[in-house]
Amino acid sequence: xxxxxxxxxxxxxxxxxxxxxxxxxxxxxxxxxxxxxxxxxxxxxxxxxxxxxxxxxxxxxxxxxxxxxxxxxxxxxxxxxxxxxxxxxxxxxxxxxxxxxxxxxxxxxxxxxxxxxxxxxxxxxxxxxxxxxxxxxxxxxxxxxxxxxxxxxxxxxxxxxxxxxxxxxxxxxxxxxxxxxxxxxxxxxxxxxxxxxxxxxxxxxxxxxxxxxxxxxxxxxxxxxxxxxxxxxxxxxxxxxxxxxxxxxxxxxxxxxxxxxxxxxxxxxxxxxxxxxxxxxxxxxxxxxxxxxxxxxxxxxxxxxxxxxxxxxxxxxxxxxxxxxxxxxxxxxxxxxxxxxxxxxxxxxxxxxxxxxxxxxxxxxxxxxxxxxxxxxxxxxxxxxxxxxxxxxxxxxxxxxxxxxxxxxxxxxxxxxxxxxxxxxxxxxxxxxxxxxxxxxxxxxxxxxxxxxxxxxxxxxxxxxxxxxxxxxxxxxxxxxxxxxxxxxxxxxxxxxxxxxxxxxxxxxxxxxxxxxxxxxxxxxxxxxxxxxxxxxxxxxxxxxxxxxxxxxxxxxxxxxxxxxxxxxxxxxxxxxxxxxxxxxxxxxxxx
Ligand code: ADP
Numbered sequence: 001x002x003x004x005x006x007x008x009x010x011x012x013x014x015x016x017x018x019x020x021x022x023x024x025x026x027x028x029x030x031x032x033x034x035x036x037x038x039x040x041x042x043x044x045x046x047x048x049x050x051x052x053x054x055x056x057x058x059x060x061x062x063x064x065x066x067x068x069x070x071x072x073x074x075x076x077x078x079x080x081x082x083x084x085x086x087x088x089x090x091x092x093x094x095x096x097x098x099x100x101x102x103x104x105x106x107x108x109x110x111x112x113x114x115x116x117x118x119x120x121x122x123x124x125x126x127x128x129x130x131x132x133x134x135x136x137x138x139x140x141x142x143x144x145x146x147x148x149x150x151x152x153x154x155x156x157x158x159x160x161x162x163x164x165x166x167x168x169x170x171x172x173x174x175x176x177x178x179x180x181x182x183x184x185x186x187x188x189x190x191x192x193x194x195x196x197x198x199x200x201x202x203x204x205x206x207x208x209x210x211x212x213x214x215x216x217x218x219x220x221x222x223x224x225x226x227x228x229x230x231x232x233x234x235x236x237x238x239x240x241x242x243x244x245x246x247x248x249x250x251x252x253x254x255x256x257x258x259x260x261x262x263x264x265x266x267x268x269x270x271x272x273x274x275x276x277x278x279x280x281x282x283x284x285x286x287x288x289x290x291x292x293x294x295x296x297x298x299x300x301x302x303x304x305x306x307x308x309x310x311x312x313x314x315x316x317x318x319x320x321x322x323x324x325x326x327x328x329x330x331x332x333x334x335x336x337x338x339x340x341x342x343x344x345x346x347x348x349x350x351x352x353x354x355x356x357x358x359x360x361x362x363x364x365x366x367x368x369x370x371x372x373x374x375x376x377x378x379x380x381x382x383x384x385x386x387x388x389x390x391x392x393x394x395x396x397x398x399x400x401x402x403x404x405x406x407x408x409x410x411x412x413x414x415x416x417x418x419x420x421x422x423x424x425x426x427x428x429x430x431x432x433x434x435x436x437x438x439x440x441x442x443x444x445x446x447x448x449x450x451x452x453x454x455x456x457x458x459x460x461x462x463x464x465x466x467x468x469x470x471x472x473x474x475x476x477x478x479x480x481x482x483x484x485x486x487x488x489x490x491x492x493x494x495x496x497x498x499x500x501x502x503x504x505x506x507x508x509x510x511x512x513x514x515x516x517x518x519x520x521x522x523x524x525x526x527x528x529x530x531x532x533x534x535x536x537x538x539x540x541x542x543x544x545x546x547x548x549x550x551x552x553x554x555x556x557x558x559x560x561x562x563x564x565x566x567x568x569x570x571x572x573x574x575x576x577x578x579x580x581x582x583x584x585x586x587x588x589x590x591x592x
Contacts, residue, residue, distance in 0.1 A: 004193070013179075013185040021174040029167040036159045038135070041126065041414055044135035047079060048152040052139050055083075055150065066092035074152075080128070083139075084110055086147040093146060096127050098130075104151075109136040113149045113418070123154065128297040130155040195220035199228055205229070211239035244466070262333070262352035266309045268345040270295050279352055286325055305335060305350065312337040312348045320582040322355070332359045374552070375418055379411035414548070419553035425535070428559035435477040435563040442472055442506050442513070449485035450504070453493060461495050463501045470508030476584055481515075484560040487553040488517040488580045494547045496521030514585045524570070532570060533558040557582065 051073050065376035066083060072079040072093040083091040088105025106112050112119020113136035125132040134212040136151035193522040195217035202215035213235070215228045256263050262279030264270055272294045280287045283300045291300065296306040304323040311319050316339045325331040333352045340347040394400045458463050474526040486502070492502040500520045507514045524532060528539045532581055538544040544551060554568075557580070561568040564584040 009189050010186060011188075014182055017178050017181045019184070021178050025167065025174050026172045028170050029163060032166045033159075033163045035158070036163060038040045038123065040133055040154065040156060040159055041135060044079070044120075044133060044152050044154055045118075045137075046137050047077070048137050048150055051081060051152065052137055052150050055139055067098065070094045078154065082151045082153070083514070084136075084151060086114065086148065086416075093127075096496060101127070107134070107136075107151075109134040109151060110149050112136065113138050113151070114146070125153065127153075128146055128155065129455075130157055130158060132156060136512055166280045191219075192221060192224060194218075195224045195228065199224070202228070202231060202235075206235050206238075209547060211242065215223070235412060245519045260354075262354075264296075264300075264305075264352070265340070265347045265351040266296065266350065268313070270306075270309065272296065272299065273347065282325065282333065282352060282354065284333065308337045309348045309350060310336055312339050316346075330356070332356045368535060371551075375536060376415065379418075382411045383415075385409045414550075417548070418550045420552045421556060424556055425552060428480075428556065428563055431563050433559075434565060435480055437475045437477050437564075439458060439473055439475055440478045442468060442508070445478060445482050445485060446504055449489055450480050452486050453489045456490065457493050460493055460496070461498045462496055462592075464489065464493075465501055465503045466505070468506045469501070474508055474513045474584075476513065477560075480560045480563060481582075481584070482584055484557045485515060485517070487557050488515075488582070490579075491523065491549075491553060492517050492519035492578075494549065495519065499553055509586055515582045515584075516579055518577065518579040523574040523576050523578055524572040525574050529570060529572060533568065565575065586589075 032539070037569045051591045053204055054073055055069075057136045060408045070083060071094050079094075080092045081092075082104070083093075084089050084104045088110065093101060094099055102511060105287040108121040109119035113120075119134075122133045123132065123134075124130065132153045133156045134151055134153045135527045136149050139151055140146050162248040198215055198217050202213055204211040213341045214232050217225055217228045220228070241309050256274075256276040259278055262282045263274075266273060269303050271292065272290050274288055275287060277287065280290075283302070284545050285299060296309060302323070302325070304321070308319050308323075310319055319337040320333075320337050321337075323333050323335055325333060332355050334355045336353075338349045338351075356393040357476045367370075386408045390401060394404055401404060415444045441482060446466055446468075449561045450466070451465070488503065489502060495504060498500045503516075503518045505514075505516045507516075524539055528537075531537045532539075535552045537554075538549065539549050557568050561582055561584065566582065566584040569583045570578060572582050
């Protein structure tokens with residue numbers, strides 16, 4: 001871990017200050033000592049010069065009073081005077097007895113004096129045991145020849161003591177300087193360090209996503225203040241940009257979520273980058289299952305879709321195809337794959353359209369056309385056949401001609417019936433809103449219907465019973481309801497054995513008119529019940545045709561119910577009979 005600025009800078013500062021102050025102290029103390037020594041040396045030089053002057057040009061050798069002479073010359077001073085012969089023998093000394101003293105020829109000051117006329121030295125005196133300064137000079141006779149060396153020595157312990165005092169003062173002053181400087185350096189560093197710490201904390205919070213935080217640095221150097229302001233501005237801009245991006249993303253999510261079409265975005269590495277609610281619904285997956293590793297094969301489990309995505313990626317051209325999903329029911333999807341132009345990633349956008357209903361409608365339409373053609377073909381072929389026979393000569397055989405014409409006529413009637421029913425159906429289907437209603441009496445409707453069927457009922461010795469409960473007047477489309485009732489009663493008569501009973505029950509309760517037609521006929525097999533209201537659907541084709549049915553009667557009933565926002569249902573047990581129930585809401589007449 002990196003150490004903080006304070007701990008990195010501060011020791012360096014401290015060491016630098018210490019070294020500077022110590023060097024200064026050393027230099028100063030050295031200079032002081034040198035100055036003291038130089039002063040002392042000058043003083044001693046003066047003294048020794050005085051002594052030499054006082055000695056004059058007298059020869060010193062062999063003088064018996066030499067000892068008292070030096071003592072007299074030096075009296076009253078703290079200095080020591082020594083006279084030394086040219087060979088180093090001590091002639092006289094103010095502090096010691098010369099015979100006891102060793103030869104002084106090798107003393108540095110003596111050697112200096114003998115060589116250059118003047119010499120000095122500082123050392124511990126062998127005689128006094130103190131640190132002393134020696135200054136020696138040559139004593140010459142009147143001819144100028146050297147006769148001896150005069151040497152003055154003085155203790156410099158006091159000078160040393162003064163030097164020590166100076167050093168002590170310097171050290172104390174230095175310590176004060178070091179302490180103050182260290183303190184100020186610390187304050188200066190802290191002044192930079194505190195705002196930097198605030199900046200670091202702020203940057204950490206930005207990194208953690210808290211872009212509303214603002215860095216405050218208080219009194220800080222201009223550069224640091226600028227960094228803080230720049231960071232604050234950056235956070236503001238970032239927050240604004242993120243806000244804008246989030247809004248855009250939410251809008252996009254909302255649009256994709258509201259779309260009926262499924263939308264899947266596949267990345268270049270074939271993983272699913274996004275998928276909307278509609279697409280998830282189509283494949284029966286939850287959007288939470290779509291993680292970073294989800295693929296079309298792994299998660300949606302569809303090889304066809306994967307192949308489309310791959311083709312788009314490989315060619316870069318749009319691909320359109322229809323695929324089928326086998327879920328609870330087969331779902332037909334029209335897939336449109338387009339390459340997503342991006343430099344870094346050759347992704348694919350897949351838009352899925354559920355065309356199951358469209359396809360079913362198309363199938364129904366195709367079947368219907370085929371059925372209609374088939375239904376029309378039989379009577380037309382029959383008519384054409386008999387007309388041809390008549391033209392070829394049968395016309396001249398009155399008996400045959402009559403029969404053939406009757407057959408042609410009945411087929412033409414059948415054709416007319418089919419066309420009429422088709423027209424009724426098409427009219428019902430083209431009703432844009434509900435059928436227009438009028439006030440009518442239920443009794444009239446039922447009378448009219450029974451009247452239309454009474455002939456075939458009588459032919460089959462079938463009794464038609466009727467019952468009613470509730471108000472007598474309803475608001476319905478009279479013609480349509482009559483038509484529906486006729487179709488239901490006709491079927492009941494057609495599909496019942498001779499002598500059985502058909503019952504019509506009408507009930508008006510609350511807002512609803514219910515018409516139930518019950519027979520005790522052959523009934524409808526359970527497996528046929530769901531398809532019984534489809535056009536041209538018959539349980540038994542041959543019987544229906546023989547009975548003159550078009551296969552459109554129940555389809556018309558269903559559409560009449562729809563035109564009234566109602567419904568028709570059937571309950572039937574094979575061999576026991578059927579009950580068709582038509583429910584029409586809004587059957588109650590208006591208050592006026
Ligand atoms: P159709 O003209 O053949 O009667 P519908 O659409 O009226 O055509 O009826 C379709 C088929 O439903 C009939 O062919 C018949 O097989 C069956 N069906 C309708 N009503 C009855 C009923 N009351 N009893 C038994 N079968 C019925």
